[in-house]
Amino acid sequence: MATARLCVLLMVLSLTLAEDFKLKYKPASKPVRLFTEEELKRYDGSEEELPIYMAVKGVVFDVTKGKEFYGKDAPYNALVGKDSTRAVAKMSLDPEDLISDTTGLTEDQLESLDDVFEGTYKTKYPIVGYTASRILSEDGSPNPDFKPEDQPHFHIKDEF
Numbered sequence: 800m801a802t803a804r805l806c807v808l809l810m811v812l813s814l815t816l817a818e819d820f821k822l823k824y825k826p827a828s829k830p831v832r833l834f835t836e837e838e839l840k841r842y843d844g845s846e847e848e849l850p851i852y853m854a855v856k857g858v859v860f861d862v863t864k865g866k867e868f869y870g871k872d873a874p875y876n877a878l879v880g881k882d883s884t885r886a887v888a889k890m891s892l893d894p895e896d897l898i899s900d901t902t903g904l905t906e907d908q909l910e911s912l913d914d915v916f917e918g919t920y921k922t923k924y925p926i927v928g929y930t931a932s933r934i935l936s937e938d939g940s941p942n943p944d945f946k947p948e949d950q951p952h953f954h955i956k957d958e959f
């Protein structure tokens with residue numbers, strides 16, 4: 800009898816502790832979603848019922864409310880469904896610039912990229928995730944350019 804009571808007591812105690820643990824480690828914000836290139840491609844405005852996503856500097860934005868810019872047949876539709884960092888930096892819609900690579904860009908172009916990233920995308924559109932390539936290189940190894948401090952999930956509130 801005493802053993803049974805002790806057993807119940809221990810069960811209640813462990814459940815209470817588990818509940819406590821759950822609360823303490825509850826995630827502070829929504830989980831981060833990582834997009835592969837393939838996944839991002841679905842959100843290029845061609846399917847009416849899907850939102851429109853585009854990435855700049857590896858951050859995926861929901862640009863659906865800018866449909867007049869990014870929707871099907873709209874002037875900047877080429878930029879969506881992918882990471883268009885280079886195109887945004889150069890203000891170019893050339894197919895060769897519709898990539899994330901920033902190699903060889905001038906100081907002015909990099910500055911302009913940051914202005915548009917901060918002033919337009921981060922200000923106007925919700926962030927829905929990150930490109931997988933922002934964190935991992937093609938071979939699956941960590942991307943040496945990834946800076947943990949850029950990862951807003953851990954504290955930089957203004958990206959959320």
Ligand code: HEM
Pocket residue numbers: 865868875878886887889890891892919923
């Ligand atoms: C003759 C050339 C162009 C003209 C006249 C033009 C005009 C404009 C105008 C008036 C806006 C502001 C719209 C608004 O906030 O209501 C705008 C926004 C923008 N433009 Fe252009 N543009 C041109 C070329 C380009 C090119 C080549 C790119 C290539 C990347 C580009 C990228 C953008 C982006 C990303 C925005 C921000 C859209 C947003 O708010 O989501 N533009 N453009």
